[in-house]
Amino acid sequence: MAKTAISPTRSENYPEWYQQVIKGADLAENSDVRGCMVIKPWGYAIWENIQRRLDAMFKATGHENAYFPLFIPMSFLEKEAQHVEGFAKECAVVTHHRLEPDGQGGLRPAPDSKLEEPLIVRPTSETIIGATFARWVQSYRDLPILINQWANVVRWELRTRMFLRTTEFLWQEGHTVHASAEEAQAETRQMLDVYAAFAEGAMAMPVIKGEKTAGERFPGAVATYSIEAMMQDRKALQAGTSHFLGQNFAKAQEIKFQNVAGELQHAWTTSWGVSTRLIGGLIMSHSDDDGLVLPPKLAPAQVVILPIYRNNEEKSAVLPYCQSLKSELESQRYDDEPVRVRIDDRDLRGGDKKWQWVKRGVPVLVEVGPRDVQSGGVFRARRAIDAKGVGVPRSEFVATIANTLAEMQQGLFDRAAAARDAATVEIADLAKFEKFFADDAPGGLAYCHFTDGPAMEAKLKELKVTPRCVPLVGGESSGKCIFSGEATSRRAVFARSY
RNA sequence: CGGGCUGUAGCUCAGUUUGGCUAGAGCGCUGCGUUCGGGACGCAGAGGUCGAAGGUUCAAAUCCUUUCAGCCCGACCA
Numbered sequence: 001m002a003k004t005a006i007s008p009t010r011s012e013n014y015p016e017w018y019q020q021v022i023k024g025a026d027l028a029e030n031s032d033v034r035g036c037m038v039i040k041p042w043g044y045a046i047w048e049n050i051q052r053r054l055d056a057m058f059k060a061t062g063h064e065n066a067y068f069p070l071f072i073p074m075s076f077l078e079k080e081a082q083h084v085e086g087f088a089k090e091c092a093v094v095t096h097h098r099l100e101p102d103g104q105g106g107l108r109p110a111p112d113s114k115l116e117e118p119l120i121v122r123p124t125s126e127t128i129i130g131a132t133f134a135r136w137v138q139s140y141r142d143l144p145i146l147i148n149q150w151a152n153v154v155r156w157e158l159r160t161r162m163f164l165r166t167t168e169f170l171w172q173e174g175h176t177v178h179a180s181a182e183e184a185q186a187e188t189r190q191m192l193d194v195y196a197a198f199a200e201g202a203m204a205m206p207v208i209k210g211e212k213t214a215g216e217r218f219p220g221a222v223a224t225y226s227i228e229a230m231m232q233d234r235k236a237l238q239a240g241t242s243h244f245l246g247q248n249f250a251k252a253q254e255i256k257f258q259n260v261a262g263e264l265q266h267a268w269t270t271s272w273g274v275s276t277r278l279i280g281g282l283i284m285s286h287s288d289d290d291g292l293v294l295p296p297k298l299a300p301a302q303v304v305i306l307p308i309y310r311n312n313e314e315k316s317a318v319l320p321y322c323q324s325l326k327s328e329l330e331s332q333r334y335d336d337e338p339v340r341v342r343i344d345d346r347d348l349r350g351g352d353k354k355w356q357w358v359k360r361g362v363p364v365l366v367e368v369g370p371r372d373v374q375s376g377g378v379f380r381a382r383r384a385i386d387a388k389g390v391g392v393p394r395s396e397f398v399a400t401i402a403n404t405l406a407e408m409q410q411g412l413f414d415r416a417a418a419a420r421d422a423a424t425v426e427i428a429d430l431a432k433f434e435k436f437f438a439d440d441a442p443g444g445l446a447y448c449h450f451t452d453g454p455a456m457e458a459k460l461k462e463l464k465v466t467p468r469c470v471p472l473v474g475g476e477s478s479g480k481c482i483f484s485g486e487a488t489s490r491r492a493v494f495a496r497s498y
Numbered sequence: 499c500g501g502g503c504u505g506u507a508g509c510u511c512a513g514u515u516u517g518g519c520u521a522g523a524g525c526g527c528u529g530c531g532u533u534c535g536g537g538a539c540g541c542a543g544a545g546g547u548c549g550a551a552g553g554u555u556c557a558a559a560u561c562c563u564u565u566c567a568g569c570c571c572g573a574c575c576a
Contacts, residue, residue, distance in 0.1 A: 005537085034568080086576055124576070158574060165575080218576050241576075273576095308535055351536035369535055379535075 004289035005359050014233045015161075021283055022162050024359035025292035035160040035167030039276070042360055045300035046279055047170065051150065053202050053297075054172065054274070057194050063146040063174060068129050070152075071119035076127035079252040083126065086219025090156040092121040121154040126220070126245070126271055129175045130253035137177060137257050137267060144187070145177040163280035164237075164498050171275035177255060177267045181246070184268035185223075188244040191272040192225045195240035203278065204295040204412035205229050205285045206420055207239060208445075208493060210469025214452055218271075222246035228468040228493065230420040231284035234444045236468045236495035239281050242272035280498070285416050286384075292361030293384045295412050296405040297335050301342040303401065304362045308350055308369035319345070321373045325366070325394065334402040358383065363408050364401070365389070382408060420445065430459070430482050437463045437496070446494045447471075449479035456483040460494075467492040 006020045022028055027043030039047065055065070071094060078084055095118050096109035122128070133145060150172045160166050174191060178184040192209055199207045207227035217224045221243040229239050249255070250266040258264055286293040296302050307322045309315040322343050329341045344353055350367075357365055367379040367389065378397050381389030382404065423444030427433045436446055450456055450467065460466060469475075470492045478489045 003537085083576095090575075155576080216576090221576090224576085238576095243576090306536095310534075349536065349538080350534070351538085353536085355537050367535065371535080 005291050005355055006289050009289040010232060017289070018284065019162065021287050021291050021359075025361055026356075026359075027279070027283075027292070028162055030162075033167075035157060037162055037166055039170075042300060043279065046282070046294070046298055047276060049298045049300065050202075050278055051172070054194075054198055055148075055150075057198060058148050058172075058174065061146075061190060061194060063148045063176075065149060066147050067149055067151070068125050068132065070122055072122050072125070072128045074118045074120055076131060077120060079127060080220045080249055082248075083220035083252075087123045087155075091123055092154050092156055094119040094121065122151070123153055123155045124271075124273075125149065125151070125153075125173055126175065126249055126269075127253065130249045130255060130269065133175070133177050133267075133269075134253050134255045137255055140179045140257055140259050143177055143179045143257060143267065144183065146174075146187075147176065148172055148174040161280075161498075163276055163283070165277070169276050171273050173271060173273040176270045177250075178269070179257065179259065179267065181268050184246075184270050185244050188223070188225060188242045188270045188272070191270070192227065192240075192242040195227050195242065195272070195274060198274075199227055199229065199239055199278075199281075200413065202295065202297045203282055203285070204297075204409055204416060205239070205281055206413065206417040208469065208471050209473075210471040210475060210493065212241075212469055213467045213492060215457070216467065216469075218243045220245060220248050220252075222248065225472075226469050228495075229281055229285065230423060230445055230495070231281070231498070232287075232419065233284070234423045234442055234495075236445065236493070236497040237277075237281050237284070238468070238497065239278060240272070240274040243270060245269040245271060286412050287361065288384055290384075290387065291359030293412070294361035294363060296363045296409045299340070299361065299363055301340050301362055302334065302405055303329055303339060303341045303364045303366060304357045305341065305343045305366045305368060306350065306353060306357075307343065307345055308367055314370045317370060317373050318368055322368050325368065325378065325398070328398045329401055332398060332401050334405045339401055339405070358387065363405060366397070385411070428479070428482065433482055433494075434463065437465050437494075443496055447474070447491055448482045448494055449477070449488050449491050451481040451484055451486050451488045451490070453484060456481070459483055464496055465494050466497055468495050468497060469493055 006017060006024055008016050010017050025042060026040050028037045028039045031038045077087065095115055096113045097115060098110040098113035099107040100110040102108040136142060136145060152168055152170050154168050157165050157167055176187050178187060196207050196209050199205045207229045209227055210225065212224040212226055218241065223244040225242045226238050227240045229237050231237055247266040247268055249269050255267045255269065256264050257267055282298070283292060286295065305322050305326060307318045309318045326341045326343055330338045332339045344357065346353065354365065361383060363383050365381045372378055376394050377391050378394050379389050379391050380397055381387055385408065423442070425436060425444065425446055427436060427446045427448050433446060433448060435441065437443055470490055475491055476489060477491050478487070479491065480486065481488045
């Protein structure tokens with residue numbers, strides 16, 4: 001059996017494999033603070049690429065960036081009843097503003113520095129941004145307001161997993177205000193489309209766009225939409241959400257404007273977000289038993305060149321060859337940008353170095369030794385395609401690099417889509433549903449007719465399955481609820497999920 | 499918040515039951531050397547108030563008490 005770079009393998013122990021991929025790729029590590037991680041340079045570079053592309057998409061759809069406070073007065077959260085219920089249980093609370101010696105060599109919050117009103121660390125910013133918007137909006141001429149913020153948020157989760165659910169995480173949250181329900185709904189759907197386009201185009205991660213059922217809705221929202229992806233263990237991952245908030249928050253926070261007729265009315269708001277969880281999705285969509293596999297569009301380095309030499313004489317021949325190769329590659333463009341190239345000239349053993357880059361998921365690895373310099377070639381390996389590599393003429397390699405990256409990007413998407421389709425079924429009766437989600441079954445995505453209700457909830461809880469969404473395409477169709485037998489016109493995707 | 503478990507080198511852990519030499523191993527790290535289109539090897543070396551406090555004892559990583567921290571299962575989870 002071939003040696004794998006990651007142990008255990010996916011089939012041996014999937015959750016542990018996931019942890020080891022992160023470790024092997026040097027993406028992140030656990031910190032001294034429970035539930036919070038340190039995102040290391042390679043992991044953060046991926047996040048920066050995600051940010052850069054999404055930010056451009058937000059700007060292209062008319063949004064502007066702004067920044068709101070980390071702290072939110074506790075009373076703000078109380079204003080929207082469902083919102084309170086959804087978030088109160090996982091909030092970090094700031095109660096003091098000064099420390100003093102505790103008399104035993106340590107520190108304690110100074111009793112006389114207690115805050116009049118506690119501040120919570122934002123779990124999401126609807127309330128404080130809404131309060132701000134209330135001051136910004138007076139007339140229909142002030143609308144729409146289209147704002148995004150890149151920020152960190154804190155949700156005091158009991159159970160955390162790197163990137164997928166951490167106590168503190170990085171995200172963007174868009175918040176918009178509109179003069180009509182139709183416009184706000186259109187905004188909600190537009191941003192869902194942006195997320196789907198990003199997930200499929202940049203991450204090579206196929207997603208299903210759909211609406212959340214009542215039980216899965218964002219607290220305080222009228223409608224929540226999400227993109228749902230399927231991971232290699234056949235569990236679903238909610239990768240992004242977009243909420244139509246109706247007038248719920250506008251009423252709670254007095255966001256009012258005068259319309260054309262001169263009447264005072266409440267505005268319509270939306271919010272939408274994606275987080276560092278996307279990186280978890282990226283890992284579990286493409287990576288293999290040799291570690292991370294990155295789609296070229298998000299890879300911090302698309303090509304890594306490994307010079308091979310044994311002495312100064314060889315070094316003086318090989319290094320300039322590598323440097324000029326790097327320049328030539330950088331003059332090539334892929335995805336509207338120069339190809340991203342690194343030379344790894346660290347003083348490490350060659351094999352060790354190569355495997356580090358394999359585990360980090362770099363799409364194309366190039367080894368250049370004296371023989372290549374002599375022959376005018378390079379030795380090229382493509383991640384997850386031909387790991388061992390093959391010798392190719394340098395000029396051909398350079399001329400085709402953009403095409404190679406494009407093919408790899410598409411190949412990852414196709415592979416993930418095929419895996420998802422192979423794990424997707426249509427189920428019309430409960431017995432088959434139970435069998436599909438039995439503990440010893442592989443599981444997957446099941447499309448079923450349903451009606452929201454106690455019959456469904458009880459069965460789903462027992463099977464640890466949730467309705468992921470009612471797909472925008474194929475969600476409307478008449479049939480019988482597999483849980484209650486009632487006639488229904490709605491169909492959802494069911495799965496176990498992260 | 500219930501049930502179980504663990505704290506010993508940077509990391510993973512052995513040693514604790516039955517107290518007793520200078521507290522160990524593997525990996526990693528540093529140096530030298532051999533290898534090398536490759537995840538290799540040899541030699542030498544650095545690195546520990548054994549989670550913390552108190553107690554029992556001639557003697558404590560080991561026994562007792564207290565305490566702190568973390569992990570797993572459950573509950574919970576926009």
